Amino acid sequence: MRQHVKAIRRMARWIALGLMGGAGAALAAGEQFIPISSPRIGQMSAIGTGLSGGYIDYIELVNQRDGGVGGVKLAWEECETEYKVDRGVECYERLKKKGSTGASVFNHIHTGTTYATIERSVADKVPLVSIGYGRTDAADGRVFPFTFPLLATYWSQNTAQVKFIGMREGGMDKLKGKKIAHVYHDSPFGKETINIMNLQAKKYGFEVIHVGITPPGTEQQSQWLQVRQAKPDWVIMVAAGVMTPVALKSAQKVGYPVDRIVSGWWSGAEEDTIPAGDAAQGFITSSHTPTGTQFPVIQELIKRFYSQGKKGNMEDVKRVGSAYYNIGVIHGILNIEGIRVAQGKYGKKPLTGEQVRWGLEHLSIDEKRLKQLGALGLLQPLKTSCMDHEGGGAVKFSQWDGKKWNTITDWVSSDQSIVRPLIEESAAKYAKEKNIKLRDCSKES
Amino acid sequence: MFYRETGQYKTNYGADEQIFPIRQDRIGVMIILAFAYLAVPFIGDDYWFSAILIPFLILSLAAIGLNLLTGYAGQLSLGSAGFMAVGAFAAYNFMLRIEGMPFLLGFILAGLSAAAVGIVFGLPSLRVKGFYLAAATLASQFFIEWVLTKFPWFTNNSASGVITAQKMVLFGYAFDTPMSRYLLTLVIVTLLALAAKNLVRTRTGRDWMAIRDMDVAAEVIGIPMLKTKLLAFAISSFYLGVAGALWAYCYLGTVEPQAFELTRSMQLLFMIIIGGMGTIVGAFFGAAFIVLLPIFLNLFTSTIFAGQVDPGMLSHLEQLVFGGMIIFFLIVEPLGLARLWQLGKQKLRLWPFPH
Structure with missing residues (x-):
């Protein structure tokens, strides 16, 4: 017992020291x-x-x-x-x-x-x-x-992503009749863009399907099969953390082309793509800061x-x-x-x-x-x-070439005529x- | 010498049935309460109130709630943070949707909502025990989080799913300073802690302990399983629900379902394991250990080693020390800090003349 008391006393002294130190940093x-x-x-x-x-x-x-x-x-x-x-x-x-x-x-x-x-x-x-x-x-x-x-903001980024897809398709009017899958982290973070995707779908006449991935997103097989069956022209992904590499691997497994997946800044780091190996090759992300x-x-x-x-x-x-x-x-x-x-x-x-x-x-x-x-x-x-x-x-788009991110666009501005009223x-x-x-x-x- | 009950005669039933039968305990509790109510408001500053004391008190309350269920009634639960979430979101919705709802009533309703949900998720306890029950309560954790994220009604259609708590006004007084929030939390926690301390001495509490110690025997002597177990879930969830509402209103001012994820449930469970299962004071010890120690370690290391050691390394070091201390305490006293405290008191009875 005596040693317990001693240990406690020692710890109390230690905590007190920490407290004084914290207050005393000048x-x-x-x-x-x-x-x-x-x-x-x-x-x-x-x-x-x-x-x-x-x-x-x-x-x-x-x-x-x-x-x-x-x-x-x-x-x-x-x-x-x-x-x-x-x-x-x-x-x-x-x-x-x-x-x-x-x-x-x-x-x-x-x-x-x-x-x-x-x-x-x-x-x-x-x-x-x-x-x-x-x-x-x-x-x-x-x-x-x-x-x-x-x-x-996430909303600005999302309109810029749609704009980027429009650019790739050859004009915003070409989006009509296209299908975009919105694959999102099923959390407040990922759900923020659902509404704005719907608004743009209405405005540009494309079809949007929402596919939620249960956080943290370590298992996505069925969702990507769902994406594969819907055959979307593009995928806009809202991902963070472990969800990104798993999504890329799952997409590769079901045979969805990775260079048609556009994601945001929380999946645009080397730490997101390297774990996915060659499944990440061609993956596109937008960011407010190029690498x-x-x-x-x-x-x-x-x-x-x-x-x-x-x-x-x-x-x-x-x-x-x-x-x-x-x-x-x-x-x-x-x-x-x-x-x-x-x-x-x-x-x-x-x-x-x-x-x-x-x-x-x-x-x-x-x-x-x-x-x-x-x-x-x-x-x-x-x-x-x-x-x-x-x-x-505005955001810049980058593409992963298997080794590093290559910036592939200049600044792509967002569509504030959609974002601002919502804000x-x-x-x-x-x-x-x-x-x-x-x-x-x-x-x- | 100081802690000796010799000569304290109990001459009536009232004296024998007090919450704290020993005079020194009564005086000690009085001193602590007086200090918390009268001295702390004057010596504390914003940092102490809103970063240390309020979360400590709220998590102590939550730990009491879990301790009633796990420590007293013996029903292992991993869904406690889920019930906190129910409390937080229920309080928010009651106050949002009913005009002029007093916030204290809102807190009580939040607790009752959590209790109702707790009863539903307590049903498996009638059939399964131990680790199997823990797995069943885990379902509540995920289910509640999922419901709150899935249906935007609960968050009043907020795009990000984060709610911001309404103002707390009582008779025209707004609780908006850290000190007033601290006092509010303190009052609620004191009342509920005393209620819990009393509750475990009543027939209900003894029934719980009988079930914990051996449920077959308890059933044989006529303790109704259904009622007693579900009551444990209900009351425990009530405490957790109120704690969740306090977390939203008195501490953060905002709530997202992710604030009450599995790690919080685990944290609460560790609190009662380290603090002491089946004790009320253990909840406070455990909360102090789990919540405050990492902060003090961080303050300590960041002032002592700042600039000399890589900051990432330092943060890992803190975790290492913290983990080490958990193991140390569990080896020294597997029954928790409350047991250490009790042993200390035993020693004091004999001090300074031990055998």
Whole structure:
């Protein structure tokens, strides 16, 4: 028994130490603090390691090359979320007040956590950026002042995918009478595009069949047989995680041509196609960030952190330039541009989350600026406003050749005439449920 | 010396039947409650309320619920998170669809809905036992998640399937600060925990334990199987349902069916195994161990080793240590932390003059 007591006492001391340490981590005054939530372990570890790696590398690049943003050094701290809502919320609460001016902006890399912190972020006045996940209708900045689903939402991506198929068929009018199968992850994430697929089917006159795959999607034989029997001209897939390689293998097994399957950014990484082996050859995905190391900013990161034995944040140097790494770099560019724009209004000093929010709402990145950033082709030109928190809405399509992703299109824009009314309708519903008064965008400066 | 009941005479039945018959226990509980109600609101900050204490209390409540079923009545269940989901979504729909529904009533109705679902999924317990029952309750886990995802009515046709909780207003007071939510959760958890503590001393509780220890014998002495087992499922699910509603309303403010997936059920089961099966205090110990320890480990390692060790490696290390500690505690005391606590109290009775 005595040893039990001793063990407990030892543990109590240990926990107390951890607590004190957590509270005591000090940051130098005069730094802009960026919290980094990353799911490095758990089911999304490939995303967590790649994305956070790219994000942190880019922050370090800005610190070392430019001495921070406008002379203000960037400080960051990472917090492990394990891709769980409760851990993500804990990270949010832990880091939101860190630094001299509090957290600049959160990127949760998790849809559930983004949802759970939308109201908190308004109360705490800290902006949330969700690139490629999160709440789609948050693109309506009148209802969601602090949430920024930048670049492209699932709905925008979906209209761009239909447009891509139209391009391949030789014009949108050629879609008439065609058949498209919508194979989706049967979860809130996958079901988001059902409605918008139906709308487009009506508009362009194609037939759509919906095939749900039960998460996580390790068994898809019967669904792909169903697809095979329906003989669709194209398949638009909404997949993530293990569903992608299994889908590709199942498609190959039933004899459906893989180069007729178009999927989205959560199945467009090397980690998604390599496990499928040669079944993945010809697979097409859309993404807001192409892969590859040919972009000047990636080259600079390699030169600075991964040459001559130097060490960046990535454990595996080969993953620099991979899909998730590049998305991470994009996270760095967009969040830091938000801070830079805000500095233009509030001065070159550490800014509060509320001030960074203004910057994110007034992002204006054109080709010239992209060239300066070394990200021409890596990032699309975008402009955010009080009305529009999405900004870009375009995606690039890539095809897997068995070894790497090859970009096969330029930026394909989305059809905002379909997406925008849906976003406003959905946001208005949320506003009504929550009694939120819409911001008057004509009065915002 | 400090913990000795010598000289505490019980002169009437009331004194003998108290929830905490020993004076030191009563004082201890009072001190803990006073601390939680009076001191914590002043010394805690937003982080402690909304990231540590509220989830800890809610999961403790859920663990109590599961402990009533598994620890007391001996019915192994792997569907507990499913019942939490029922509670969360029932509360949401009651408050959405009935104008002016007070949220406390909504929580109670949420608990009752979960209880009703619990009874249905408890039916197999009349025929199967042990691991087979666990597999049968697993069905509830998947079925409930599937229903909530499949039928958009439950999420009010939200495109993403995520619901956002309505405001909680009581007599014109809105529970919108972390502290007020903490106090609200604390009140509900205290009441339900005391109710559970009392319940297990009643005839119902003793029936449950009789069934747990040997169901054939229990049946022979006249304990009705049907009623008792289903009651265990109903009450356990009621607790889980209220916990689910609290999770949605007091903690996250949003709910998606995926928040209550199988891993949550497993987590609750581990809580009562590590905390102590068949004890109420064990639920709190278990919740603290499973919920808080990983966070403290993360805080600890991230401040001690930050920058020196690869962050991915660090996260794996935390899991390793956490797993190691689970094994350590189960080897040291297979009956759980509550048993350790009890042993500690036994020692204190003799201290400082052990044999």
